[in-house]
Amino acid sequence: MGRIAYVNGRFVPQGEAVVHIEDRGYQFADAVYEVWALFDGKLADAEGHFARLERSLSELAIPMPMTRAALTLVLKEAVRRNRVREGLLYLQVSRGVAPRDHAFPNPAVRPAVIMTVSATDRIASEARAAKGVSVVTTPENRWGRCDIKTVSLLPNALAKQKARAAGAAEAWFVDELGFVTEGASSNAWIVDEDGRLRTRDTNANILRGITRGSLLEVIRHEGLEVDERPFTPADALAAKEAFITGAGTLVLPVIAVDGKPVGEGKPGPVAAKLRRLYIEQAKAAAI
Structure with a gap:
């Protein structure tokens, strides 16, 4: 069919x-x-x-x-x-x-x-999550209303192509202050050196990711510490873990940024746990 x-x-x-x-x-x-x-x-x-x-x-x-x-x-x-x-x-x-x-x-x-x-292919998706993916960074060059989910995605497409050409799965936009805003088709997260989860707040002209919002509910239910403030690519490289969230990726571990390893260069326990918990919640609440 x-x-x-x-x-x-x-x-x-x-x-x-x-x-x-x-x-x-x-x-x-x-x-x-x-x-x-x-x-x-x-x-x-x-x-x-x-x-x-x-x-x-x-x-x-x-x-x-x-x-x-x-x-x-x-x-x-x-x-x-x-x-x-x-x-x-x-x-x-x-x-x-x-x-x-x-x-x-x-x-x-x-x-x-x-x-x-x-x-x-969920089996392939789980295998990808178990292996982890890499991201590249690119200058933020999008319009000033990224909070609206419009089909005007040319900068995102160019960023994604830059990632693909580098053998990476995603590109992270970096603003003029040096902070990561979000991915070309995902929200960006790290588990910082102190074990806190960090992701940029949605008042900073980023998309109000639905998977991001649902994951925040999971995080709070688990009693984990989350800090909604920006981080730099250097912060990501110094972090214990990094990951991205989105409807297509769910919770996907990031193991390298611009060719340099994050943490031990492999998926960490926090991202793995959050992926499992998010999927369990999403399945239970799906209509």
Whole structure:
């Protein structure tokens, strides 16, 4: 069975799915997106993703294309039709289709909605986590509203390509003060020299990662110490451990930064424990 996409009210074979040439998401990146991890065919961290989607749309003055209840039904139907148990669901909402003009269309047009579902090899993912990954650093060059999850991802794509060319899995953006902001598609964490978990606070123009937020709940439940303040690449290299979080990576240990080892150069016990606990919580709460 081939993959099935959802495009503006219709489920179609993904190879036949198309959007209008004047869709503003295509022409202006005038669109937002969300990605849900799927566990046993269910949506992980659903509430957080819905809330962030609604906030992103509100910040761009794009109306919700349907009620949350209706959207939930469509999302679940997309998963069912693709027969995916473990994977990712991608949702994109653009302002809609209108003759090309930078200003918003007046009168307003109906938002355009697409969804795709892809399978994930959890065995391979666990093997990757057991081995750990490396990251590279790159200067922060993104726009000033990274808190909105828009499809304007060219700097992220270039950063990710820089990482791939270096044989790394992720790139960490570093701001003008020398602090790590976040990854190209993840949030960045370290376990510092004193054993404290550190990750940048979301008031610093970074994406309000849903996996990040759920992991903070796990951390507090476990009574671990967390410090939401920035760290430098040097801090990461001096740390006991480092890791990244995101819907696609979950909790993934980082063992090297710019070719230099973090800690002992292998995944540490804190990241391994947090990955296990996060997955357990996400599975239990998935809808």
